[in-house]
Amino acid sequence: MTKRTDLLTGLPVAADGAAPPRERADAARNRARVLAAAEELFATGDPAEVTMEDIAKAAGIGRGTLYRRYPDRASIARALLDEHERALQHEILRGAPPLGPDEPDPAARLAAFYAAMVDLLERHVHLLLGAETGSARYRTGAYAFWHTHVRILAAGTADPTTLADVLLAPLAPELYRRQRDQGIDPGRITATLAGLAYAMLPAAVGEGVVGE
Amino acid sequence: MTKRTDLLTGLPVAADGAAPPRERADAARNRARVLAAAEELFATGDPAEVTMEDIAKAAGIGRGTLYRRYPDRASIARALLDEHERALQHEILRGAPPLGPDEPDPAARLAAFYAAMVDLLERHVHLLLGAETGSARYRTGAYAFWHTHVRILAAGTADPTTLADVLLAPLAPELYRRQRDQGIDPGRITATLAGLAYAMLPAAVGEGVVGE
DNA sequence: CAGCAAGTGGACGGTGCGTCCATTTAATCC
DNA sequence: GGATTAAATGGACGCACCGTCCACTTGCTG
Numbered sequence: 307m308t309k310r311t312d313l314l315t316g317l318p319v320a321a322d323g324a325a326p327p328r329e330r331a332d333a334a335r336n337r338a339r340v341l342a343a344a345e346e347l348f349a350t351g352d353p354a355e356v357t358m359e360d361i362a363k364a365a366g367i368g369r370g371t372l373y374r375r376y377p378d379r380a381s382i383a384r385a386l387l388d389e390h391e392r393a394l395q396h397e398i399l400r401g402a403p404p405l406g407p408d409e410p411d412p413a414a415r416l417a418a419f420y421a422a423m424v425d426l427l428e429r430h431v432h433l434l435l436g437a438e439t440g441s442a443r444y445r446t447g448a449y450a451f452w453h454t455h456v457r458i459l460a461a462g463t464a465d466p467t468t469l470a471d472v473l474l475a476p477l478a479p480e481l482y483r484r485q486r487d488q489g490i491d492p493g494r495i496t497a498t499l500a501g502l503a504y505a506m507l508p509a510a511v512g513e514g515v516v517g518e
Numbered sequence: 519m520t521k522r523t524d525l526l527t528g529l530p531v532a533a534d535g536a537a538p539p540r541e542r543a544d545a546a547r548n549r550a551r552v553l554a555a556a557e558e559l560f561a562t563g564d565p566a567e568v569t570m571e572d573i574a575k576a577a578g579i580g581r582g583t584l585y586r587r588y589p590d591r592a593s594i595a596r597a598l599l600d601e602h603e604r605a606l607q608h609e610i611l612r613g614a615p616p617l618g619p620d621e622p623d624p625a626a627r628l629a630a631f632y633a634a635m636v637d638l639l640e641r642h643v644h645l646l647l648g649a650e651t652g653s654a655r656y657r658t659g660a661y662a663f664w665h666t667h668v669r670i671l672a673a674g675t676a677d678p679t680t681l682a683d684v685l686l687a688p689l690a691p692e693l694y695r696r697q698r699d700q701g702i703d704p705g706r707i708t709a710t711l712a713g714l715a716y717a718m719l720p721a722a723v724g725e726g727v728v729g730e
Numbered sequence: 731c732a733g734c735a736a737g738t739g740g741a742c743g744g745t746g747c748g749t750c751c752a753t754t755t756a757a758t759c760c
Numbered sequence: 761g762g763a764t765t766a767a768a769t770g771g772a773c774g775c776a777c778c779g780t781c782c783a784c785t786t787g788c789t790g
Contacts, residue, residue, distance in 0.1 A: 330756055330767060354652075357746060368770030373748065440566075440652040441692035468702055468710040475687035480653035490680055498680040505717040542736060542787055569777060580739030585779065 337375060339365040344382045345433075353383070353436035383436030384446070390430060391448050394422055398455055412459040413507040416473070419455065420499035427482045428492050434479035443478065452477075459507060473506065549587060551577040556594045557645075565595070565648035595648030596658070602642060603660050606634055610667055624671040625719040628685070631667065632711035639694045640704050646691035655690065664689075672719060685718065 329337075343364035347356045356379060362372040376382045403409035404418035427434065443449055457470040476499060485495060541549075555576035559568045568591060574584040588594045615621035616630035639646065655661055669682040688711060697707060 328757090332756065333768060336768085358748085359746070362770090369747090370749080370751095370770050370772095371768070372770095374768075377748090441696060444692070444696045464713065465706055465710050468697065468706050469713075471693060471697055472688040472710055472714060475690060475693055476684040478687060478690065480656070481683060481687055484653060484656045485680065485683055494677055494680050498677050498684055501676070501681075502684060502718065506714065540788090544787065545737060548737085570779085571777070574739090581778090582739050582741095582780080582782090583737075584739095586737075589779090 336365065336367050336371060339367065340372060340376070340382065341386055344436075345386055348383060348386075348432040348436045353432050354439065356436065380437045380439070380442065383433045387430060387433045387437055387448075390426060394426060395448075395451055397422070412462070413504045416456065416459050416503035416507055417500040419452075419459075420477075420503060421496050423452075423477050424482075424492050424496045424499065427477065427479065428486075431479050431483050431486070435483060438479060440480075449474070463507070469506070473502070476502070548577065548579050548583060551579065552584060552588070552594065553598060556648075557598055560595060560598075560644040560648045565644050566651065568648065592649045592651070592654065595645045599642060599645045599649060599660075602638060606638060607660075607663055609634070624674070625716045628668065628671050628715035628719055629712040631664075631671075632689075632715060633708050635664075635689050636694075636704050636708045636711065639689065639691065640698075643691050643695050643698070647695060650691060652692075661686070675719070681718065685714070688714070 340361060343366075344356070344361050347360055347364055358372055358379060359369060361379070361382065362369045365372070376385070397405050398407075398419065400406065404411075404414045405422060409415040409418070438446060452474055453470050456473050457466045460466040460469045460473070463469050482495070486492075552573060555578075556568070556573050559572055559576055570584055570591060571581060573591070573594065574581045577584070588597070609617050610619075610631065612618065616623075616626045617634060621627040621630070650658060664686055665682050668685050669678045672678040672681045672685070675681050694707070698704075
């Protein structure tokens with residue numbers, strides 16, 4: 307029988323409505339060490355090359371202890387990423403325009419989303435690369451959120467679901483890393499994506515729906 | 519000293535202008551077996567899970583023999599993919615409109631390129647997934663070719679280099695596989711990409727250049 | 731058919747993974 | 761503050777795959 311833990315935080319999860327058993331002091335200390343060590347390792351080298359052994363060693367704990375909370379590297383990266391993504395999701399759901407729901411122009415809102423995502427990428431690509439190797443990106447809850455958001459912004463178009471995938475594709479962490487390595491600065495990327503937003507979601511005329 | 523072999527075909531490469539030493543009969547037979555076995559394995563299961571051992575076993579040869587020609591799984595997938603990509607590249611460089619160089623409208627040419635790429639993906643995603651895990655995609659010669667092509671089509675825009683990356687992003691094999699798994703058919707993808715092409719590369723007015 | 735370079739394949743050492751369990755340690759109760 | 765108990769720990773273990781190495785085999789050539 308395996309102990310159930312939250313994939314995001316690594317904290318034990320209550321199977322029922324029962325109060326979660328308090329985390330022991332040494333466990334909490336080690337969890338903090340793991341996250342600090344992992345952040346450092348992801349940022350320093352190639353995130354894809356970081357091993358569970360590396361993290362355990364850097365955190366000064368044994369492999370068994372590490373596996374107790376995090377089943378793999380990706381779950382550690384997600385735990386580190388979680389608060390940042392949640393903050394952005396909150397801005398989108400409840401924040402002010404142009405990111406929040408009161409923004410009337412879908413294109414402007416998409417452009418703002420792009421800008422926020424570029425900012426997130428700029429600050430945390432290393433974590434995204436640690437969390438989302440290739441197709442794993444599409445299986446995360448975060449991708450589902452972004453996809454739903456963009457799909458709704460594209461509601462007036464011919465095929466919002468497919469278009470949402472297309473509009474999210476340029477935000478792939480691997481691409482962002484490569485563009486930055488090639489000397490393309492975040493401003494250029496944001497500007498190009500803004501152009502994409504306004505080209506694909508032209509402002510609705512009156513209350514009409516944009517077809518084709 | 520390691521024997522030099524062509525990464526694409528696995529054939530020995532002449533170091534100089536010297537005539538390449540003819541391939542021995544057993545070597546040729548085994549190379550054919552390897553390619554046939556690999557094609558089968560990539561198509562059947564998860565391309566990312568195929569190991570060199572699997573391929574060697576399926577081809578009925580030893581691991582050492584396999585490594586003699588192909589340094590890794592990706593090089594085998596690329597060898598299988600090569601002829602198909604070359605055919606498309608030839609169409610682009612020398613073929614008829616709307617794919618070829620005589621097509622006057624960049625948007626139409628980009629849309630045709632998208633259609634051809636979707637066709638390529640539909641027939642060979644499994645090979646692309648075997649060859650290009652994550653960021654490896656950007657290091658292939660093929661990506662460089664597609665990028666140059668699209669960059670030239672986008673020549674009139676504000677930042678053709680960055681835009682080319684953005685326009686190529688939706689063609690990521692991982693995304694294509696996922697969309698297909700979700701029941702999205704190739705036609706929808708092609709249609710959405712055509713919309714993207716015409717939105718981002720509006721037909722030039724007269725011989726003027728499209729700004730902003 | 732003899733000589734030899736090309737080709738072969740399995741053994742080997744190395745690395746990372748994920749599990750298991752004997753031991754240690756923090757929290758609780760008297 | 762000592763006994764009790766369950767959580768927590770960490771290193772050993774077995775497994776899978778990698779990539780190399782080299783003694784042996786085989787096809788080609790003269």
